[in-house]
Amino acid sequence: MNDTFNCEEFDRLAGELRYVITDMICRAGSGHIGGALSLVETVVTLYWRVLNIDPRNPKMEDRDRVILSKGHGGPVLYAALAYKGFFPKEMLGSLNADGTNLPSHVDRIRTPGIDMTAGSLGQGLSCACGMAMAAKMDGKKHKIFCIVGDGECDEGQVWEAAMFAGHRKLDNLIAITDYNKLQIDGFTNDVLTLEPLADKWRAFNWEVLEMDGHDWDNIYTTINKAKQIQGKPVMIVAHTIKAKDCSIIENKPESHNIKVDDEAAHRKYMGALKCTDYSLPY
Amino acid sequence: MQANLHEFEMRNVYARTLLELANENPNILVLEADLSKASGTNPTFAKEFPDRFINCGVAEADMICIAAGMAVEGKIPFCASFTPFATRRVYDQVTISVAYANTNVKIVGTAPGITAGPNGGTHMCFQDMAIMRAMPNMIVLSPCDCYELSACLRWMAAHEGPVYMQLIRMLQPKVFDETYTFNPGKAVHLHGGSSVTLVSTGYMTPFALKAAEQLEAEGIEVDLLHCPSIKPFDADSLVASAKKTGAVVTVENQSIIGGLGGAVCEVLSESLPTPVKRLGVPDRFGEVATENYLFNKHGFGLEHIKEACRQMASLNKMEGTQDAAVSSKGERN
Numbered sequence: 298m299n300d301t302f303n304c305e306e307f308d309r310l311a312g313e314l315r316y317v318i319t320d321m322i323c324r325a326g327s328g329h330i331g332g333a334l335s336l337v338e339t340v341v342t343l344y345w346r347v348l349n350i351d352p353r354n355p356k357m358e359d360r361d362r363v364i365l366s367k368g369h370g371g372p373v374l375y376a377a378l379a380y381k382g383f384f385p386k387e388m389l390g391s392l393n394a395d396g397t398n399l400p401s402h403v404d405r406i407r408t409p410g411i412d413m414t415a416g417s418l419g420q421g422l423s424c425a426c427g428m429a430m431a432a433k434m435d436g437k438k439h440k441i442f443c444i445v446g447d448g449e450c451d452e453g454q455v456w457e458a459a460m461f462a463g464h465r466k467l468d469n470l471i472a473i474t475d476y477n478k479l480q481i482d483g484f485t486n487d488v489l490t491l492e493p494l495a496d497k498w499r500a501f502n503w504e505v506l507e508m509d510g511h512d513w514d515n516i517y518t519t520i521n522k523a524k525q526i527q528g529k530p531v532m533i534v535a536h537t538i539k540a541k542d543c544s545i546i547e548n549k550p551e552s553h554n555i556k557v558d559d560e561a562a563h564r565k566y567m568g569a570l571k572c573t574d575y576s577l578p579y
Numbered sequence: 580m581q582a583n584l585h586e587f588e589m590r591n592v593y594a595r596t597l598l599e600l601a602n603e604n605p606n607i608l609v610l611e612a613d614l615s616k617a618s619g620t621n622p623t624f625a626k627e628f629p630d631r632f633i634n635c636g637v638a639e640a641d642m643i644c645i646a647a648g649m650a651v652e653g654k655i656p657f658c659a660s661f662t663p664f665a666t667r668r669v670y671d672q673v674t675i676s677v678a679y680a681n682t683n684v685k686i687v688g689t690a691p692g693i694t695a696g697p698n699g700g701t702h703m704c705f706q707d708m709a710i711m712r713a714m715p716n717m718i719v720l721s722p723c724d725c726y727e728l729s730a731c732l733r734w735m736a737a738h739e740g741p742v743y744m745q746l747i748r749m750l751q752p753k754v755f756d757e758t759y760t761f762n763p764g765k766a767v768h769l770h771g772g773s774s775v776t777l778v779s780t781g782y783m784t785p786f787a788l789k790a791a792e793q794l795e796a797e798g799i800e801v802d803l804l805h806c807p808s809i810k811p812f813d814a815d816s817l818v819a820s821a822k823k824t825g826a827v828v829t830v831e832n833q834s835i836i837g838g839l840g841g842a843v844c845e846v847l848s849e850s851l852p853t854p855v856k857r858l859g860v861p862d863r864f865g866e867v868a869t870e871n872y873l874f875n876k877h878g879f880g881l882e883h884i885k886e887a888c889r890q891m892a893s894l895n896k897m898e899g900t901q902d903a904a905v906s907s908k909g910e911r912n
Contacts, residue, residue, distance in 0.1 A: 434654075
């Protein structure tokens with residue numbers, strides 16, 4: 298990859314994507330904002346600095362794959378895909394609109410650049426295992442990135458997939474847990490504790506790395522380190538903040554899915570963003 | 580297709596056909612969830628193609644989604660397990676990662692209905708055809724003998740899209756021969772008659788055929804439609820037959836709710852209201868028992884099929900006046 302990283306530019310891009318994501322959700326009247334905003338730096342790093350992809354050819358055979366197993370995070374991928382040129386930015390205004398190609402949960406059939414449908418939690422990591430197995434059978438060198446939610450890890454199927462990937466030594470599979478410590482009903486430690494999360498994955502024969510999911514250098518070096526690991530699948534536990542940079546809901550359970558009833562509420566969420574010096578592309 | 584296929588157990592034909600297909604197409608894969616010996620792919624397929632035989636362990640949900648991921652990458656995975664674990668246990672995984680995502684996954688439910696025998700109520704699934712039929716994008720098949728099974732598998736491998744198929748594991752009486760070709764969405768007319776229409780599928784078709792043949796001696800002419808494809812369902816053949824006979828009996832190795840009997844009633848109630856008697860398992864769970872015990876308990880063995888045909892054929896004669904009323908609308912001769 299041609300890496301032209303500039304911290305200030307990336308900060309500005311992350312702010313812009315948060316601005317657009319928040320507006321998309323507000324326009325739609327409701328949406329899963331918290332888990333989209335917590336992933337912005339991770340997704341930007343993947344799409345701008347890591348992935349081998351071609352926006353003009355979303356189905357390029359040797360591209361790296363991304364499965365957003367926490368499918369409700371769709372808006373963060375849509376914003377990234379549009380800004381990378383997979384589809385016109387104008388489309389971003391159609392989130393959840395009647396007949397939209399940008400549904401709340403990601404859909405491989407409707408949206409260019411979405412590699413797998415997800416939304417019913419717990420299934421995406423298994424699908425990623427299938428993609429990783431297929432790539433190995435075909436002697437392909439691309440990587441399969443799978444983003445799971447922390448609350449999603451309550452699902453037993455996640456651990457079935459964990460066992461399978463460990464057993465099959467799927468070292469072309471890199472999973473990332475968006476560990477924002479919140480799920481719909483509250484903090485993960487109160488609802489159903491995941492700890493010791495990193496040790497759980499180690500016990501399932503995964504290599505485990507941890508990163509600050511809002512620190513550009515840390516994210517980039519961690520993902521690159523993960524790409525070099527051989528003989529094991531890799532889990533990156535990304536420590537993140539739910540609804541990052543939207544002050545009125547940041548790190549609050551109610552950020553999981555907001556309801557935006559009117560213009561005033563729309564303005565309230567937009568005004569709570571750390572940076573608002575942007576214009577909308579639609 | 581070889582001419583002596585009926586001498587083999589159905590699961591053996593399943594594995595042998597997949598082996599042939601795998602030799603022809605490098606994308607054909609077998610996925611199992613620790614029941615590979617039961618479904619016949621181990622050792623037949625596993626030994627020949629160890630790299631294309633993926634045992635997922637006792638993790639059916641994982642297996643279905645692994646298959647979906649593989650299918651997205653161009654593979655053609657055949658996933659098998661006992662019918663309850665291939666369908667109701669993984670209903671959401673199949674719904675979302677296979678049907679909704681429209682991935683090219685083939686799901687095979689083995690030991691359907693009462694053929695689960697000694698495994699009893701936990702393994703005896705009577706609703707897989709009903710629940711799989713209710714799923715958009717899903718095709719539902721239930722072949723009745725080895726030749727039809729082999730033909731269905733060949734069609735499944737060539738067809739791009741999700742398919743669910745029931746697989747009887749044991750020896751099955753020969754209904755067809757090596758010239759059989761599977762026609763998706765089409766019923767097979769196995770016996771001609773005008774007294775009563777009998778509609779069957781899968782495991783019950785050999786019994787239905789025997790019933791039709793034996794009823795000839797009584798002067799009851801059975802129009803027998805065998806439906807290897809429950810979805811899409813051959814509404815045209817059913818309506819044409821019902822128009823001719825005016826009375827319909829259905830028989831299936833399933834609950835009478837929502838499966839073949841359900842499909843028949845849906846079609847007829849909208850296209851040609853006709854009296855229907857559904858044979859199969861009423862709204863009950865299975866249990867450890869012999870076939871005869873279960874046939875007698877639930878009333879869908881050979882003698883029950885014959886009796887239902889007699890009753891429906893006579894009802895048809897007795898209710899000539901009602902029939903005439905329908906005729907007057909020009910809907911039935």
